[in-house]
Amino acid sequence: MRRLFQSKLTLLLIAGLCSLTVAATAFAATWSSSDQYGNWSNGGYIVYNNVWGGVAGSQSIWANSYSNWGVTSNQPNTGGVKSYPNSTRDINTQLGSLHSLSSSFNVSVPTSGSSFVSAYDIWTGNYAHEIMLWMNKYGSVKPIAASWDASGNPVASYTNVNVGGHTWNVYKGNNGSNDVFSFVRTSNTNSGTVDVLAIMNWIKTKGWMSNEIVNRVQFGFEITTSPNASFTTNSYSVSFS
Template sequence: MRLLHFLTTGATALLLTVTATVLPGAPAQAAAWSSSDRWGTWRSGGYTVYNNVWGNGHGPQTITANSPSNWWVWANHPNTGGIKSYPNATRHIGRRVSQLGTVTSNFHVTVPTSGVAFTTAYDIWTTDHAHEIMLWMNKYGPVGPLGSYQTRATVGGHTWDIYRGSNGHNQVYSFIRTSNTNAGTVTVTAVAQWIRNRGWFGDVTIGDVQLGYEITSSAGGKTFTTNSFSVTG
């Protein structure tokens, strides 16, 4: 999944600007952009919003945005194993851990809680894509992190069960929040410094900070709404 995610992120994306059709369950407002293309991408205000339907056996998925901080996804993926998509919004940082300053992110989502398998997750990459930090803010259905359990720690404003492993292409550090939440603030700098202090990576350059939904199944069609999202610092 991690290699595919990297490849799709680096691929040349089709930029679409279309008139949105409001889907059942989606916010009833005029939208700035919508796409049902697997790789549909929209850039605005220093952010990128990306449909990113990358997994095998996927169903239809449509992403719609009022702004990079307010967007939603309607997805109808079958009840089978394997991640089908990671629709997300991205802000690029491009600074070494020692020079990050205080980077924080705020989020507020509305998500389905039954008949689904997914996580609401931050995906934070180093610029060389050798290291990936995942922050699972909530999870539903049969999903689990890659790697082996390391420890429980409170860092970046939340308490996590932390896993570490490799997918064969990059190192993955999965921070699984000990209880689900739909809103909050994460201090990205503190998480990156904690990993560096453990000796798991050096003074790497933090690249993309992404927030989205790793969707394994959403049979019948489910809506995942990002009410607000920002990265500052």
């Protein structure tokens, strides 16, 4: 009887362990990495961990697809961007040849204790021009600008610009390597659709860029400070023709 009881107990323990293994497998991400520049190709996109090193802390990335991914990032409370985990789609099409270029996103982000921006980073002209679309921002983060006021705040080149389906304050500056055009949404949002082509055509009308190649569209989290915080992209896509 005792031996039979022990056998049944053993079978129950094995069954329980199997159930835990199945559950863990079911909730495991398709891909993950803690490498500084870990990356994964999926569905015509590349998901990047993209930690810049130097004073940066640790960061782990996971992904089920280019559209559903996230990071846990532990960055110190010091100045400067530490990482830009993102999902990238290459376009490599001349601006004048594009009939449409749009993107949709939905994210979950921390709302306290962290400084970061959920942002598109769009590159054109063989990476001569960087177009940033700030969809939300938290903490002490500021865009690059041509000038700053007496309080140390960037001065917008244009305010309350309604283009691409959103209203922005627009800043024009240079980071020492390339021109940067930052469109900072006048109110935070964690989801939406953006007409990227309309924004680039608006920039062109200002004479800031020409009919050049649109290299790539990236979307992710530009992280300055994050005390072991989690950032999740619930959905994301880019379409063009």
